[in-house]
Amino acid sequence: MSDTESKTATRVPARPPMGRGPWAGAGMPVEKSMNFGPSAKRLAKxxxxxxxxxxxxxxxAVISVSLTVIGPRILGDATNLIFEGAISANLPAGATQEQIVAGLRASGQNQQADMLANMSLDPGSGIDFAALSRVLLLVLAIYALAFLFAWIQALVLxxxxxxxMYRLRADVESKVNRLPLSYFDRMPRGELLSRVTNDIxxxxxxxxxxxxxxxxxxxxxIGVLVMMFSISPLLACIALITIPxxxxxxxxxxKRSxxxxVAQWAHTGELNAQIEEMYTGHAIVKVFGRSREVGKRFxxxxxxxxxxxxxxxxxSGIIMPSMMFVGNLVYVAIAVVGGLQVATGALSLGSVQAFIQYSRQFTQPLTQLGSMANLLQSGVASAERVFELFDADEQLPDPDAPASPPAHSGxxxxxxxxxxxxxxxxxxxxxxxxAEPGHTIAIVGPTGAGKTxxxxxxxxxxxxxxGRITLDGVDVARMTRLDLRSRVGMVLQDTWLFGGTIRDNIAYGRPDATEEEILGAARATYVDRFVHSLPDGYDTVLDDEASNVSAGEKQLLTIARAFLAHPSVLILDEATSSVDTRTEVLVQKAMSTLRKDRTSFVIAHRLSxxxxxxxxxxxxxxxxxxxxNHxxxxxxxxxxxxxxxxxxAAPVSDEA
Structure with a gap:
């Protein structure tokens, strides 16, 4: 990622973690003014x-466009061959073109004489189909080559x-991994997902x-302008009126769009965030009968x-019709002036026919450029939202010379x-x-006391x-995050399992673990007991929501995953809250064994x-x-x- 897209990492005050309830995230700012120029340049970089x-x-593109631009000029020659051949067929054979022109002038038909004087006539011969065929085959070859070069250009582009976009997505993924937790506390998940998917x-x-x-x-x-000026500077000047x-x-x-x-993509992100919240909290919405309010908010x-x-x-859609209207006006002006020039012999019919084609080719790209404006506005608005993600303050970088505790006592x-x-x-x-090695430290207190x-x-x-926190004598700020977190195992109240087999979910704690170590962790945490009741055992595939296992079984799987990692520090944040009473007793026994020689922090509301x-x-x-102690x-x-x-304590009654 370029330096322009990575600010110096500084810590900013963050809001404490907030729950994502059905109405979280309401009232977020909708938009800010878009700075089109700098964002477009940044995208171009x-x-x-x-x-x-x-x-x-x-x-x-130059070759393809050049060939395409040459085509109408050659087609103009074909038109001249047809027109001049048709006139030649009606002229008396044996007479020369000069004699016919002189005769017309003598009879006072000067306009017709001027027109015929600028043609190549062979009285009495008719249309030269051999020459016409060569011209048409040449045009066909030119357009075929133009298509070939355009196709190769599209392939390369x-x-x-x-x-x-591959690099952009990779940079976004890398940036997300460098963002502090405080950023995700402030940013609704749906909004973040919208930036890294819809906007990209x-x-x-x-x-x-x-x-x-x-x-x-x-x-x-550019090419059409050159050809138009080579045919008729007067008509080219008329066509140039289109540009301003x-x-x-x-x-x-x-400017108006x-x-x-900006508002369109901002609202898209907010709507995605709301839908994601409604989906995850669907059961709560139904239980509390808030479907109507949620529906209204949606x-x-x-x-x-x-x-x-x-x-x-x-x-933005007004642009193309406006351009077409201007183009039609110019087309009419060119047709009228060009017709007058043909009548006076200033131009040949083929030249006017070619110029009219060029006028269409001239106004069409201008119209297309106008129609691209709405796409560019939309794309740059999305790019700006992605760049805002790039510009978010990052977590402090790991030290250049990191320290690592020699021991794993915890x-x-x-x-x-x-x-x-x-x-x-x-x-x-x-x-x-x-916290001494092998000790279990329980943290209790009311909500918001600072336990988590x-x-x-x-x-x-x-x-x-x-202040500072040291692990085995080394300040954790001097360690790399990877080294620090590899020494700590954590089990949260909110379980997280990915779509995959039960075996893969357990091995997530240590990918290089052997089959026996995975099974040992499963037995120690009593996962083995319920796995055998599943149709495919450890090969049972969990869906994205792990809905094919119970809440307590999901919690046991996350505990097994942490145990397999063999951390020196174990953190259990209400880890047994979803486990039934009997299983909790078994898990507590397993924890007692696995906490040996490990420092364990246990956050619990059930003090028993x-x-x-x-x-x-x-x-x-x-x-x-x-x-x-207790x-x-x-x-x-x-x-x-x-x-x-x-x-x-029994509930206190307010009744007298």
Missing amino acids: RLAPEWLPLVLVTVL NGVVQRT DNVSQTLQQTLSQVLVSLLSV LTVFITSVIA QKKF SDKNAELYEASFGAQFI RLVFEDVSFSYSPDKPLIRNLDLV TLVNLILRFYELDG TIRDADVILVMEEGRIVEQG DALLAQGGAYYNLYNAQF
Whole structure:
């Protein structure tokens, strides 16, 4: 990716992670003014690596257009052969052309005499079909060659566009991997997907349709102008009236359509985001009876997209009819003036016929250039949205000389750690914590206390505001993210499985694992128990939503995946929330075995599941207010005591 598309990575304050409920993301900004010129230049720079094929495309286009432009002039010669042969057949045989012209002048028919004087006549001979055949065969050969070169040009250009889009998609994928988690917290998934799919596809279609057409149209205008001036400067000047009219009409209409196209693609992204949210939260929408509100919100957004799309297409669609109208006016003017010149003998009929063809060839590329304006506006609007993704601030780069802990004991130390999602709302302040190898640290506290944030800081999903975190004596900020995260296994409350076999999903934790190691992890986490009840066992293919296994079974699979990775630090964020009580007991036993010699962080709301933890941290508003084991904290009668007993307290009645 070019330097212009990668800003210096700086950390920006991010919003805390938010749930993607049915109404998340409403009220997002719709659009900003589009800067067409710089965005178009930036898109053009994307083609720089293809300069050599583009030179070849230009050469092929020049040859193809030149052959196409020569055709009407030669066809004009064929017209002259037919016209002059027809007149010669009606003239007396034996007389010369000079005698016939002199006779006409003597009888006062000077106009006819002037017309015949500029022809090549053979009185009494008729049409020379042999010469006519040679001319027509020459024209056929010229047009065949023009088609061949145009086809080769289209083939080469298609490769240019597809390779450019291949690199663009690769750069987008690379950029997404360098973005911090805070970016995804702010960006609705549907909006991001729209940028990396719909907008890139639109850019691809724009380049495919406009590059060749613009090049051919410009070359055609130049070539046709040369031929027209060689035939008749007067008629060529009349045809030139088209250019300022075309530029004026196109510029006026294009300015009005720019914002419409920006709004069109912005609304498309927002609508995609809304549809994605509605799809993932479909059950919740139905349960709470909010289908009508959701439908209305969809209808409103769909109407906004309709209005923007209609306005963009309607305004830009005026260009071609306007160009055709101007072209028709010029065509009429050329036909009238050309006819008068033929009558006076200033031009031959074949020359006028060729010029009329050139006038059509002249106005047609101008019309096509005008019609390309709406495609360019739409494509550049999409490109700008992709470039906004490129310009997003990246996560801090890995250090040039990274450090790596020599041991894999998993000793984690928080030293005066401070962090906040927003500068004006401090969350974690001056936190100190030591997690010894082999210990299980449970983190409890009310919602929003900072439990998940704490483990996210271990993985460097966010950068610290102050202090440091060390793993086996090495500051995690001095490690590469790949090295750090390869030492940490994480199981979340929200399960994620990809479309593939159960075996492949387990092996995702360590792709080089042997079959026996995969089966061992499955047995340790009791995945093996339910797999054998499936028709294809470990070869059972899960669909994209893993709907062919239960929620508890999905959770067990994610636990097996983490265990197979053999991390030195294990993070379990409500990992047993979807597991039934009996399976939870079995999983807890498996965890006890696998936590041996590993540092484990367990976030739990059911306090009964972390009674055996070596250390329990009680967090409130980003601070550790209590720490100790289960019995010691109960004996203190403080925050943990209140949390623990709240699980068994009966609801308070408001009735007197």
